Amino acid sequence: xxxxTWAKVVPELPKLLQGLLVNVEILxxxxxxxxxxxxxAALLEVYAPRPVGFLASAYTWFFRGVPEIVLLFxxxxxxxxxxxxxxAFLAAVLxxxxxxxxxxxxxxxxxxxxxxxxxxxxxxxxxxxxxxAIRYVVLxxxxxxxxxxxxxxxxxxxxxxxxxxxxxxxxxxxxxxxIRATDFTLTxxxxxxxxxxxxxxxxxxxxxxxxxxxRLRVPGLEGRR
Amino acid sequence: MRAIGAVVLAxxxxxxxxLGQEKxxxxxxxxxAPFEWVSxxxxxxxxDLDVMRAxxxxxxxxxxxxxxxxxxxxxxxxAGKGDIGASGFTITEExxxxxxxxxxxxxxxxxxxxxxxxGLTLEQLGAKGRKVGAQRGTTGAFWVEDNWVPKGVTLVExxxxxxxxxxxxxxxxEAVVADVDPSKMAVAQYKGKLELAGVxxxxxxxxxxVRKGDPKGLLPRIERGIAKLKxxxxxxxxxxxxxxxxxxxxxxAWEKCIPIxxxxxxxxxxxxxLVAEVNK
Numbered sequence: 001x002x003x004x005t006w007a008k009v010v011p012e013l014p015k016l017l018q019g020l021l022v023n024v025e026i027l028x029x030x031x032x033x034x035x036x037x038x039x040x041a042a043l044l045e046v047y048a049p050r051p052v053g054f055l056a057s058a059y060t061w062f063f064r065g066v067p068e069i070v071l072l073f074x075x076x077x078x079x080x081x082x083x084x085x086x087x088a089f090l091a092a093v094l095x096x097x098x099x100x101x102x103x104x105x106x107x108x109x110x111x112x113x114x115x116x117x118x119x120x121x122x123x124x125x126x127x128x129x130x131x132x133a134i135r136y137v138v139l140x141x142x143x144x145x146x147x148x149x150x151x152x153x154x155x156x157x158x159x160x161x162x163x164x165x166x167x168x169x170x171x172x173x174x175x176x177x178x179i180r181a182t183d184f185t186l187t188x189x190x191x192x193x194x195x196x197x198x199x200x201x202x203x204x205x206x207x208x209x210x211x212x213x214x215r216l217r218v219p220g221l222e223g224r225r
Numbered sequence: 226m227r228a229i230g231a232v233v234l235a236x237x238x239x240x241x242x243x244l245g246q247e248k249x250x251x252x253x254x255x256x257x258a259p260f261e262w263v264s265x266x267x268x269x270x271x272x273d274l275d276v277m278r279a280x281x282x283x284x285x286x287x288x289x290x291x292x293x294x295x296x297x298x299x300x301x302x303x304a305g306k307g308d309i310g311a312s313g314f315t316i317t318e319e320x321x322x323x324x325x326x327x328x329x330x331x332x333x334x335x336x337x338x339x340x341x342x343x344g345l346t347l348e349q350l351g352a353k354g355r356k357v358g359a360q361r362g363t364t365g366a367f368w369v370e371d372n373w374v375p376k377g378v379t380l381v382e383x384x385x386x387x388x389x390x391x392x393x394x395x396x397x398x399e400a401v402v403a404d405v406d407p408s409k410m411a412v413a414q415y416k417g418k419l420e421l422a423g424v425x426x427x428x429x430x431x432x433x434x435v436r437k438g439d440p441k442g443l444l445p446r447i448e449r450g451i452a453k454l455k456x457x458x459x460x461x462x463x464x465x466x467x468x469x470x471x472x473x474x475x476x477x478a479w480e481k482c483i484p485i486x487x488x489x490x491x492x493x494x495x496x497x498x499l500v501a502e503v504n505k
């Protein structure tokens with residue numbers, strides 16, 4: 001890999017960045033979906049009556065247990081069996097989003113369980129309903145405690161977005177293979193560049209989450225660690 | 226004038242001028258030059274794709290070309306997510322059980338690439354103790370499996386062809402077996418580092434793919450289109466334009482000539498333009 005080879009990668013950067021934008025779009029979609037569904041599933045697992053809690057557990061069991069690429073195929077090709085046309089992009093967001101929700105549910109569940117039960121009792125004694133106690137007392141603390149684990153999930157799903165090419169979403173690794181198809185000598189420099197782009201993204205994302213963690217810190221709460 | 230041309234071209238390429246014609250989705254793994262690749266400016270071109278466009282013009286339908294992973298094309302066509310597969314599919318018994326093939330439009334052989342100066346011949350490669358690489362799932366890998374592995378050769382499989390070439394350069398394997406065209410391209414790009422040990426005559430044939438049983442009646446139209454292209458001479462011109470010249474040259478020629486095919490709808494004049502431009 002001499003300088004001459006690297007010089008050939010530089011003009012291709014816009015294409016790679018264009019692909020990376022698609023990864024970021026998938027990421028934003030899947031992580032928001034995963035957050036909403038994940039918080040819901042965690043609340044059901046912890047607080048809902050047995051049968052419902054059991055369903056929520058089954059849900060997380062399924063989405064944590066099936067390989068991502070299989071989930072992608074199931075969503076992309078499976079919906080057609082019921083006559084629903086779904087784009088590859090949407091299938092990727094849904095498949096990876098539901099999968100992430102199962103992992104996020106475990107993060108939130110652990111955090112919910114770490115809030116002492118006495119707090120709910122105290123809140124109830126002060127006249128809050130059970131839902132009110134969860135909404136205003138437990139959840140705000142639990143979400144704060146989840147941030148560290150959540151940043152792990154962020155880094156993990158960011159890289160998972162490259163799997164979307166498996167069903168035809170043209171993202172950064174696919175852009176790299178377009179370039180590679182016309183010049184085999186660029187294979188290694190292209191992979192290194194893609195790696196670098198992801199390192200930058202992971203750093204930026206984790207930095208932002210770290211900032212949020214500081215911002216949202218309640219003196220005394222996290223101090224128990 | 227040029228701006229208007231560009232707008233018309235863009236409309237044809239991306240929007241498809243809706244003229245009430247049927248529209249079919251063509252699936253292709255667009256990273257396999259010169260059969261299909263993405264140009265510097267992001268256009269889909271290549272022999273397979275131009276043949277698809279020319280047939281659509283001749284037979285009066287529209288196509289939308291969609292980039293799809295090779296392994297997913299047959300499942301996608303079976304699931305109704307695409308109508309035609311145009312991606313250098315070798316006609317095989319196994320595939321013919323799940324989809325239908327057009328008549329063969331291409332015949333390909335295999336080639337073995339070795340490090341320059343190694344002096345290895347095909348006979349020497351097919352011997353006990355040799356390590357030979359190939360891309361997983363390709364006819365190259367099957368050929369080595371069937372012909373050289375029984376003689377004591379170790380087959381090393383790779384996800385993509387360029388990775389196999391990288392390992393050859395790194396010295397972990399002694400040869401890579403693949404279709405002749407990508408093999409020649411690798412030798413040309415790694416000038417002085419690689420050479421062709423020889424061509425293996427396997428004569429596998431490529432066909433276009435449609436859903437099993439051809440429910441939309443596409444095969445007769447595709448085959449009629451191929452026959453028309455061959456009769457007019459456009460077919461041989463497309464082969465001349467795509468197999469041989471440098472990819473950059475083909476891209477420039479394609480951008481200049483493609484309106485003749487898509488706007489003026491004249492495949493023969495398009496192919497002539499392409500050949501004239503790449504030979505400039």
